[in-house]
Amino acid sequence: MFYQNDKNWHSQLISSKNTKMTINCKGQLIDLTIPKVMGILNVTPDSFYDGGIYKNNSDILEHVDKMLNEGATFIDIGAYSSKPNAVHISETEELQRLLPILKLLTDAFPDILISIDTFRSNVAETSINAGACMINDISAGKIDENMMATIAKLKVPYVMMHMKGTPQNMQQNTSYEDLLKDILFYFSERIEAAKALGIVDIIIDPGFGFSKTTAQNFELLKHLEVFKILEKPLLVGFSRKSMIYKTLKSSAADALNGTTVLNTLALQKNASILRVHDVKEAKECIELTQQLKL
Known part of the structure; x- marks a missing residue:
């Protein structure tokens, strides 16, 4: 395991063991040897790209059906916007947004694998009991101290992301002694706490766009392969984020091509799950990059 004061972490990377590449979702063993797509469904009015788009059940069902048909293995539902300076909502409001959609989707698609994007342990437990199979926590258990114990009790896969602070103040927390080593140390500590x-099933997300400047995001991507040392599947989420559209001087609406480029680079650097708004294009990235491994 990596430690912050270790001077030989590059050699550790070279000698690291093979990553565990399966996770158990509702008794179904998901093999991440071939990367998978996680489609995003935001049921918030203020998410940075698709907030407020899906206003009725028909729109939601149509969109999720499209993502599943295009090859999404997981659907990640978010009811709390985590964009920078997002408005804080109560746990009650988060559940009021989330639970009707969860029931709608599990009724319509009985085999669907739903991830819940939340940092609250009660929301996590309520959602798993209502049919979800995975928790995607932007805080890696640092906001809600009961989260990890809840995940352990529920025995579900757990995505832990790197972030400093909260969505409301994370972009004021972008100082690092050494970006890569600090994030590796963060995950080392969080993984040990979870274990x-x-x-059992831990997935790491470096948190592109969270507590990081645009330059730091690209530095992280440049060295993304170092996370292999942690021996956990790697989830990445670039989809239409500001690191793309600010660099290209465009907008989130025009950031699909840039998203595809960064997804392709991440796949070449051991990414196991692409979390995206646009499933078809992400699936094509996977299919094409897999040809390089034949």
Whole structure:
């Protein structure tokens, strides 16, 4: 395992063991040897790209059906916007947004694998009991101290992301002694805490756009392969983010091509799950990059 004061982490990377590449979702073993797509469904009015788009059940069902048909393995539902300076909402409001959609989707698609994007342990537990199979926590258990114990009890896959602070203040927390080593140390500590509680299926997300400047995001991508040292599947989420459209001087609406480029680079650097708004294009990235491994 990596430690912050270790001077030989590059050699550790070279000698690291093979990553565990399967996770158990509702008794179904998902093999991440071939990367998978996680389609995004935001049921918030203020998410940076698709907030407020899906206003009725028919729109939601049509969109999710499209993502599943285009090859999404997971659907990630978010009911709390985590964009910079997002408006904080109560746990009650988060559940009021989330639970009707969760029931709608599990009724319509009985085999669907739903991830819940939340940092609250009660929301996580309620959602898993209502049919979800995975928790995607932007805080890696740092906002809600009960989250990891809850995940351990539920025995579900757990995505832990790197972020400093909260969505409301994360972009004021972009100082690092050494970007890569600080994030690696963060995950080392979080993984050990999760394992100590008995959490088995752990996925890491470096948190592009969270507590990082545009330059730091690209530095992280440049060296993304170093996360292999942690021996956990890697989820990345670039989809239509500001690191793309600010660099290209465009907008989130025009950032699909840039998203595709960064997804392709991440796949070449050991990404296991692409979290995206646009499933078809992400699936094509995977199919094409897989040809390089034949």
